[in-house]
Each structure stands twice: as structure tokens, then as C-alpha cells.
Amino acid sequence: MSHMLKAISFLLFGFLFFCSSWAVDDAQPFADLSLQSRYETLTHQLRCLVCQNETIADSGASLASDLRRELREQLAAGKSDDEVVKFMTDRYGAFVLYKPPFEPRTWLLWLGPVLLLLLGVVVAVRVIRKRSLMAIDILDDSDEDRKQSDQA
Amino acid sequence: MSVELGHFALILAFTLALVQAFFGLVGSYARQEHWMAAARSAVMGQFVFTLFSFGCLTDAFLRNDFSVLYVANNSNTELPVFYRFAAVWGAHEGSLLLWLLILTVWSFAVSVFNRSMTPFFTAKVLGILGLISAGFSLFIITTSNPFERLLPAALQGADLNPLLQDPALVAHPPMLYTGYVGLAVPFACAVAALLEGKLDAAWARWVRPWATVSWLFLTLGISLGSFWAYYELGWGGWWFWDPVENASFMPWLMCTALIHSLAVTEKRGLFKSWTVLLAIFGFSLSLLGTFLVRSGVLVSVHAFASDPSRGLFILAFLTICIGGALTLYGWRAQHLKSGAGFAVISRESFLLFNNVLLVVAAGLILLGTLYPLFVDALNLGKISVGPPYFSVVFLIPMLPLVLLLAIGMHAGWKQAKFNSLKRSLLIALVVAVIFAALLTLVVFKRFSLLCFIGLIAGGWVLLSSLIEPISRLRAGYSLSAGIVAMSLAHFGVGVFMLGVTTVSTYTIEKDTSLSDGQSADIAGYTFTLLNTESVSGPNYEAVQATVKVTQNGEEVTVLYPQKRIYRVRTSPMTEAGIDAHWQRDLFVALGDDLGNGVWSVRIQYKPLVRFIWLGTLIMALGGLIGVMDRRYRSKMVAKQTISQPIQVGP
Amino acid sequence: MMWKFLLPAGVFAILVGFFFVGLSRDPSQVPSPLIGKVAPTYSLPRVEDTTQKVSSSDFAGKQHMVNVWATWCVECRKEHSVLLEIAKKNVVPIVGLDWKDELTSAQIWLAQLGNPYLATAFDEKGRVAIDFGVYGAPETFLIDAEGKVRYKHIGSLTMDVWEHEFLPRIDGRIK
Known part of the structure; x- marks a missing residue:
């Protein structure tokens, strides 16, 4: 059997394992280009559970190739992207999604960067406003000025 | 025997680290010259003993001493001698020893190049570095001893992980660790400044080169890792937002912010x-x-063998180190007063935004990297956060950063007047827009808004970084190292941006299966598989394919991708065949043997991919020139007298 | 005034708390979303005799275990003796799911090592395993009389796991 299947037993031993192999997707591409691009996008967003830091597009694990085959069949059968993704999460959980959906437990994840940026900008603007009110030519520390503007 | 000596030397190094910490810190407070001198000697001793210890481990690898567990696990008699050196840091225990060795080198450097600082300050810095190295050597001795014996000895070793048997990965860890560990020096200086309650321009001027050298090594180390991933992992990607990569990228972003912030503090x-x-x-x-x-x-892909006791030790160490420093910060930072003002439009403002955006970038990477852990710890299930998240979210701070950079690097201190520069900046912007339009519409014939903006930003920064050197040369001034350094580093950012944007939008990739004589086409190139043959290396067997690449019937190159099976670990490794050219790479990787002489093959056309590493290399070069600046050296010698005891804040 | 400067230390303290909890978790173990849901249905050839079929409907209304194994899986060999021992206790029947395997090696395996299974389904293509959300062998499911998945164990079964995780979840004793 494939080398990657051996990886599973390695994982279960709790050993360090590098998933060093990778996959060439040897399936015939879809004739329909839009179907092919949906297929590629989807496989690049789903995480392989065997080699847990690879997408199922790139993983050489045999499970990944099974899942690619499954995905192709479903897309060919006319399933929508959402249906395919639901098929995966129903079986393997949200863990397979490299791009977590926007839901209550990921609110902070998705909004966090924007909040961080806002926070940063507010702080920066406040500092700049405070400093711009000070006399620009004074180079040395002047505690009085500072205290006044702090209270302002 | 030498193994036991190495172990013993390591324990000695640990005790010397304690000596260094004690005499450095207590000596500085007690104002005892002799004590502080003892701390300096301890630094030297620690360096010598750690080096000796490291040498003993290397020696065990060279002698194939499989009675040492670590050697037995990571080497083999067939392993080429070159890689036996690399195997010393090829796994957890040895890499920590390298970490420690580098820390002692940095500490030693601090104990030598410190003339512009007071001996009391230097002693404090050395004391803090001593505490860090005591923690690390204790960690190695108690949980990760590379000198542990294996009795009876193994007859043969388990070999070095084949992924690491590569020249780039030989150099990658030492580079990266030099950068990581180098950040300990600004850290120690920051803590020492908090302890003294005093921080002045001399402090900033002295810390800057340390930060810059760390940054330089981090840049090189990360680029090397990314370059290695590109040609070795076989799928042609160069960054995966893996936790390990993120763990190296966050300190880099922070260090970049620090360098800029230090400029403001100094000036x-x-x-x-x-x-x-x-x-x-x-x-x-x-x-x-x-x-x-x-x-x-x-x-993570690159995870080291993990062990809860190690995790617990590092967590405790982390808590003491970082927790201690941040608490001290909370207590003393208010005494570090800065009084000066600046106009809304000024270099200070731009640098402040630069800092905010870089810290936001590091913050969101931290958030994404740790989020699965948060969710799991709160019993909300398991989720994954991967490239689709990071590559979108990372743009939030990065696009404004690059656009501000194009203007900001020309802003003057206190109050910036762009009048004379407006024209040059505008011309640069127009050229960048035309260039971006040409590239997207004419060369690649596929328009993508994000790519268009990325190209404009990259092109603008690149051109903008040339404005100052050119105008200075024109006016007959010479260029100072500082200006060359800054312009080069920013030029590198532009080159990097162009590469990343282009390669991520216009890469063409095709997975196909070929037998001898068959060919596949992408981007106007025809890849023909001529034959496959078996070749063998010192410790591996490989199948090597000969792939001829032609364009319009003319031969472009012949590539030899390999699929290797290393004899001991039997893991398959891909050696991609790459034809590198400044404007594009042609990439062939061999997949699986599908039987009957048919091979699955991945071929890729990657435009401007070299710009990525060229860009980081230019950035690093900028850093190097920045460190060479005479300003730092002359100032270092200038102030040699011991100043009076410094007033510690209330 | 001072609280502002203590903010980083506060954030860091929270992080340390999370790390501490994180140390006791295994991030690579992915819990099954099938727990509490109706187990997938299947109908596959039987390893012992491929002219027969093994179907989920055969076990309708009965508690049983489904054990995913394969001859290429090193851990499965270790686990096998445990399965034999569990089978001997006659508490719940074990249904085997031979995953992506070669038929003859599987038959030899059962003949040589003993057969703890009531029946073994031959999932050559791994299609049923996908429905079960299998990502590594061995994995073992406990399915209750209503056909719902009650528990999933990832990795090798041990008597310890059997006694502490499976037995308490089994309703009464059947047979």
C-alpha cells in the first residue's frame, strides 16, 4: 500500500512524522473549465486529516485521493459547493475547513483583525493629535507639557 | 568519553550562566566593579564550555557513536559527512544546544562591544542574558539531553530526516536561530532600561545595530526556509502559513517595527x-x-517530537521571562517619558503608523495561529485556520502599510513638507500604474483588481525608494550608509511585493500523467518526458526523469526531477527540476509511478517567483549596510568614561 | 495611569492560561461529528465470503461496535488481541470494516490471527469509511440500538479504553 497509509500508524504511535510526500492529482480534469476551477478551489480549502498540514489537493495520503474522487463525483453530479462542503463537515467536522465559516465561535477570529486595526488607528491618531499640539521645536523632555496634554 | 565531557561542559555552562546572572544583576545594583567583571568572565566561560559541549556532540556524529541516543536517532553510517554536521541540529535536543550556543555568542558579543554604555547597564544586560541562558541550559539538561546514552549501543542509526538532507536546510536553522536569539539582546536592554528607569538616545543608538543584525538573520533564515520549501516539498509553494512559519514571521514583523521605532527614539x-x-x-x-x-x-508539519514535560517547562520559562518583563513594564514604563512634539504630517507620524500596522499584522497572525487552540480549550470543538484565512486577512494591514511606505520614507522629522517631492512621487505613481496595467492587461492578459493594486503598491515603493538616492547624487552629495541602507531595504520590499503579487495571481499549474515521449503544454512551453531512469545517491535510490522543455520548437532547457527513496527512513522525497530565470521559473516535479511507464507529473510556470527571494535578499543587504554605518562605530568609541550612578525612577 | 501599561501583562496571563489547558489536549485528534447522529448505512461484500453481503440493516435494533482495520496497519495487529478478548466477553458484537485492503491478505489475517468479528465488511474503495469519517486505522465506533453513534475511539483499543470508555456506554447486556 501507499507510503502515506503507513503515516497513519505513525501518527497513532505519537511519533513525529513529516508528511513528506505530496500528490499529483492524476485524475482527468473536467472538460468544463468552471467545474474544474471550482474543484481546484474546493480541494485547496479542505484540510487532509492524515497529513494534517496539507490540503486534500496536495496531500499524498490515500484518504486525500479518496476524498478528491468523492468530490469530483459530487461536482459532476451537479452538487453545489455548499453541499460538497457540508458533505465533508458532516463526516469530518469543521476541522477540515482551512477557511473556517463565520459563526459565533469564529466571530473573534474574523472580526479580530479589523478590531485590532481600528484599535491601532485610534491609538495612533490620539498620540499624533496629542503630540501635534505640543511645541515642535522643543526637543528635550518637558514633563510639564506632557502632564498638561495627558490631562487634556 | 567525550560525550560525558560534553554533558559535563553543558552543566558547567549552566552554572556559569547562574554566576553571570547573579554577579551581573547584583553587581550592578551593589555597584561592585569586581562582581561585574566576574559576570563578564562568566560570559566568556559559558561561551567556551557551550562551544566545547557542541563540539563533543558534533564529534559523536562524525564518529557515528550510536551509543548516544540522539546520534542513533538522527544519523547513519551512510549519511554524508556534510550532513552529519547538519544532523547535530537536525532534531529537538541538538537544535536547542545550537540555540544555547548562539545565545552565548550574542552574550559574548555584548560583553565586548559595549563601550558606549555604562558598565552598570552592561552588567544588567549580561545578567538578564544569563538568566535566559540559565533557563535554556536547564531545559536542555533536564528534559532534552542530547548526550543521553543508549546502552547497548545501536548497530546502525535511524538516519537524519531526509527532508533535512539539503544544503539550504543545513544553513536555515543556524540563520533563523541567530535571528531569534539575537532578539534576546534588545529584550535584555529593554528590561535593563526599565530597571534603571532611564532610556536615552544613546540607549537607542546602541540597541539599533543589535536589532538590525537579528533582523538581518531572521530575514535570511525565513527566506532560506521558504526557498527550500519551494524546491523541496514538491508542490511549488513558498509559504503555507503553517504554525512554524508563523512562529518565525511574527518575531520578524515585531523586529521590523522595533527597528523603525528605535529610529524615532534615537532621533x-x-x-x-x-x-x-x-x-x-x-x-x-x-x-x-x-x-x-x-x-x-x-x-504543524515541522513539529518536533513533542513531550508534555518539555511543554510544561517551556511554558513555565515563558511565564517567568515574558510575564516578568511585562509586569516590570507595567510597573516602570510610565517613568520613561518622552516630551517632544511633532506635526501631524511628519516622519514620526508615518513611523507610528508603520509600527501600528506591523504590530496589527503580527497580532492577527498570532490570533489565527492560536485560534484553534482557544476554541479547543473552551471545548467548542476543533477548527482549522489556514492559508485561505491568512492570505485574505493579512492584506488588511499590509496594503495600507506599503502604500504609506512609498510616501512615508520621504517624510522629514518634526514636520514634513513634500512640496519638492510631490512631483517625483507622482511620477513614480504614474509609472507604477502604467507598469501594472501593462503587466496585467498586455503580458498576462487577465485582469485582477487585487493584483493590479498589489503591483501598483510594489512598483511605487520600488521607484519611490530610488528618489532620494538619485536626487542626492544629482545634487552632488555623497550617499550616507544610512540612506543607502534604507533605500535598499525599501527597494527590496517593492521587489518582493511585485514577485508575490505576480506569482500568486499568474502561476499556471498542471497535474498530468506522462509516459516516455509524451508531452504537456503550459504557458507556451512544451514539457516532454524523454525517459526515466534509476540513479542512486550515497544513501538513497531515486528515479530520475529527463524532461525537455521547448518553446516554439526551440529547446529551452532539460530538467531532471527526481523522486528519491532514502534507504533508512524509506520516505519518498521530491527533488523538483527547476529552470530558473529572472522573469519566470519552469518547475517539474515527479509524482507517483502509475505503472506501465506512466508517471504523474506536476508542471508549473511561475512568473517572477525569483523576485520573492531577490526582494528579501535586497532587504537583508539593506540591513547589512545599515549595521555598517559609521555612526554606530564612532559613537561606540566616543563615550568611554563611566558616568555617575543613574537615578532610578521613583 | 498605570493600568494601561499593565495591559500587555494581562493579555499575556490569559494566553498562558490557554496554553496550560492546551498542553493537556491532543490537537491532532479530531472528534467525530457523527456522535449522537444516526450511523451511516452501508452494504458491502463480506470478507469471509464475498458472495455474501454485510449491511447496516443486519444490525438494526442491536447495539454493536464497528471496528475499522486493515492489514497494512501496524497498530491494528497490536489491537487484534484486544479485540479477540473483547469478543470473548460476549458483551456486544463487533462488526469489522476492512478499509482499503487486499481481499486475500485480509482473509489470511483473519484465518491466522483469529476472527473477533461477527462479520467483516470489505470496503475496498474506502467509500463507506468516508461516510464514517474515518481518517486513520484503527478506529472503533459504538452504535446503539437506535442506530446512533454513541462513541468513537481513534487509535488502538486497549482493555483500559474498553473498560472506561466503552463499557459504561453500553446499555445492559444483550444476548
């Missing part, structure tokens, strides 16, 4: 408490990375 005596905080964050993130990679709390 204007501003942002003092912020600079101190960044110095603390930088090293904290490199320690945090060590924890994340070695404790097994996150799933």
Missing part, C-alpha cells in the same frame, strides 16, 4: 515606552514560537 527621544514594549514583544514571540513548535499544542 527624537520619542515612543520610548513603545520601543521598550516592542523589544519585549520581539523576543517574547520568538520564545512563544519555541513553545508552540516543541510542546505539541498545535498541529
